[in-house]
Amino acid sequence: MAVDVAASSALPVAVQPARRRALAPASLAGYAFVAPAILLMLVILVAPVLIAAALSFTDYSLGNPGFDWVGTDNYEKMFSRSTYTKMLTASATYVLVVVPASIGLGLGAALLINSLKRFGDFYKTIYFLPVMAALLAMAIVWEFSLHPTVGIVNQTLESGCGTFLEQISDWYAAGCARNFPLWFGDRDYAIWTICFIGIWQGFGFNMVLYLAGLTGVPRELYQAAAIDGADSAWDRFRLVTWPMLGPTTIFVLTITTIRSFQVFDTVEAITGGGPSKTTYVMMFAIYEKAIQHNLIGIGAAITVVFLAFVLFLTFLQRWLVERRVHYT
Amino acid sequence: MTGHASPFSEALKHAVLIIGALIVILPFYVMVSYSLKAPHEIETNTGGFFGAQEQMVDEYCVKLGNAREDCLETPAIFNYTQAFKKAPLLRYLANGVIVTASIFLIQALVALPCAYALAKLKFWGRDMVFGMVLVCLLIPVHAIALPLYIMLAKLGLTNTYASLVVPWTISVFGIFLMRQFFKTVPDDLIDAARMDGMNEFSIVWKVMLPTAIPALLAFAIFSVVAHWNDYFWPRVVITGDRDLYTPPLGLREFRGGSDGSDWGAMMATAMIIVTPLIVAFLMAQKRFIEGITLTGMK
Structure with a gap:
């Protein structure tokens, strides 16, 4: 079935008599084999990047016959208009919260699981579940769990009212006296709640990468460290584990940051960027401005800034890997 | 410890x-x-x-x-x-299967011969092509979504199966991964096949493919999980036609049109969408973790 399609593209090669060890058929086949991939790379990956870059200097809209070059207007808007500065704030907040938290929790979980005598795999399985589940579906479940009145979280919190919890926490007492937070509807909570879902979803992925990294730490190093007087768990971690996990950390850091810049599902499904644009992250802004409102120019400008962030991070990662992390 | x-x-x-x-x-x-x-x-x-x-x-x-x-x-x-x-949930599920399966099949169809050529064939410009693959690895899919959407809209292809599949037909990551894998296949195996009179085309599918099954399976898991769960791209290109909704889009539509009384049915829909991958994961955990964390091998 599928083979037939490829057969036609490679036919000129197949027709040639199989001259033994002759270079020509092999190199012809080489061109035939890479041609579809090259074509697709050019059309689907390279051209769009150039198109996005070009469009970011225009006021293009789909359906308009032409467009005008507007210079750097779109970029200037991005750094001056409050909508877009709020967008940059929301994305930066999300990245700066989710990245350290999901890496810290991933590393912590990996270290704990790795040091367990039994049942480590059990926790590993559970922590990895959110990575597998469709984020959109889980976002809707979280939205419901955090519903201000019927949600299980607030109902559970309410059932704790009148107990010692009210005495030890002012926040709790205030919640009981009036209401517990609206979570997604409250501008003081929305972005943090979106961050929480991001952490919930992503830390299991980091945990698995750290677990793989930990299997690569030679046991002799711990013995050697012990001989040198590293007795406490903290010393072993500081002197052996953490430096040996350097390459893993750099990788996890890059991939988590890039993913965090791309957050979209939870925002689109739950908050729609609100309240007061506190959760108006970049991917959602591109979607709303360019695709829903047909303001392609500004959407392209945001895309270019996003791409610049990602490339900067990737090159930083490569540079760090080559420079520093070879077992300090 | x-x-x-x-x-x-x-x-x-x-x-x-x-x-x-x-x-x-x-x-x-x-x-x-x-x-x-x-x-x-x-x-x-x-x-x-x-x-x-x-x-x-x-x-x-x-x-x-x-x-x-x-x-x-x-x-x-x-x-x-x-x-x-x-909602026509069965239709949505079928769309999900059609889209994820087509994406993976085409990805493999494009990537395997290319990876073989890059790993084992000698031709002028090979290193340049591989360099191009490495450069393309840097491009995040979210950064090309908008221009791709414009291209598809200009061609009148939004709201079609093609728009859901075409942007993913090229997986530079798949090419890279399979090339690294083919590098480890001994040349003798290929030479022996050539001696037997096999042409390059049959070598890819009859000699290289069977050796690559474990790597291809890991890539399949990676690809299927990503596209079954994807919400961003279908949201962008499928605007009106409910018949083309993928499962996440269908659930989102259900949520959007809900007056809050049918949470039970909505949770049931979420269950039906999430369960296939969770069950597959629980049955073959090791493979899944390998496949999902494949990106760690870059």
């Missing part, structure tokens, strides 16, 4: 991990439980995990003029049948 782990510290570690596990599990608990319960049990948070499963009256059915006795339903069955009745 080294020695003196007391039972106390072991217990403490379990305690921390269990608290973490409870938080991770919470939405799954909510999803399963509420997909089984009656609306009034959900609203009042009663009925425990499974709900009382008492017969309840379907008000909508009564509104249609049926007698109350004919509209009695068991909540769990009601929620799951509603999931299929309120």
Whole structure:
């Protein structure tokens, strides 16, 4: 079935008599084999990047016959208009919260699981579940769990009212006296709640990468460290584990940051960027401005800034890997 | 690690991990439980995990003029049948299967010969092509979404299966991965096949493909999980045509049109969308973790 399609593209090669060890058929086949991939790379990956870059200097809209070059207007808007500065704030907040938290929790979980005598795999399985589940579906479940009145979280919190919890926490007492937070509807909570879902979803992925990294730490190093007087768990971690996990950390850091810049599902499904644009992250802004409102120019400008962030991070990662992390 | 782990510290570690596990599990608990319960049990948070499963009256059915006795339903069955009745969920699931399967098949069809050529064939410009693959690895898909959408719109291809599949037909990551794998296949194997009179084309599919099954399987898991769960791209290119909705889009539509009374059916829909991959994951954990973390090999 599928083979037939490829057969036609490679036919000129197949027709040639199989001259033994002759270079020509092999190199012809080489061109035939890479041609579809090259074509697709050019059309689907390279051209769009150039198109996005070009469009970011225009006021293009789909359906308009032409467009005008507007210079750097779109970029200037991005750094001056409050909508877009709020967008940059929301994305930066999300990245700066989710990245350290999901890496810290991933590393912590990996270290704990790795040091367990039994049942480590059990926790590993559970922590990895959110990575597998469709984020959109889980976002809707979280939205419901955090519903201000019927949600299980607030109902559970309410059932704790009148107990010692009210005495030890002012926040709790205030919640009981009036209401517990609206979570997604409250501008003081929305972005943090979106961050929480991001952490919930992503830390299991980091945990698995750290677990793989930990299997690569030679046991002799711990013995050697012990001989040198590293007795406490903290010393072993500081002197052996953490430096040996350097390459893993750099990788996890890059991939988590890039993913965090791309957050979209939870925002689109739950908050729609609100309240007061506190959760108006970049991917959602591109979607709303360019695709829903047909303001392609500004959407392209945001895309270019996003791409610049990602490339900067990737090159930083490569540079760090080559420079520093070879077992300090 | 080294020695003196007391039972106390072991217990403490379990305690921390269990608290973490409870938080991770919470939405799954909510999803399963509420997909089984009656609306009034959900609203009042009663009925425990499974709900009382008492017969309840379907008000909508009564509104249609049926007698109350004919509209009695068991909540769990009601929620799951509603999931299929309120929206063409079967159609959405079929779309999901069609799209993810086509994407993976075309990715493999493009990537395998290319990877073989890059790993084993000598031709002028090979290093340049490989360099191009490495450069393209840097481009995040979200950064090309907007221009791709414009290109597809100009071609009149939005709201088609093609728009869901075409942007993913090239996986530079797949090419890179398979090339690294083919590098480890001994040249003797290929030479022997050539001696037998096999042409390059049959070598790819009859000699290289069988050796590459483990790597290809890992890539398949990576690709299928990503595209079954993808919401961003279908949201962008499928704007009107409900017949082309993928499962996440269908659930989003359900949520958007909901007046808040059919949470049970919505949770049932979420269950149906999430379950296939979760079950597959639980059955083949090692492979899945390998496949999903493939990106770690870059």
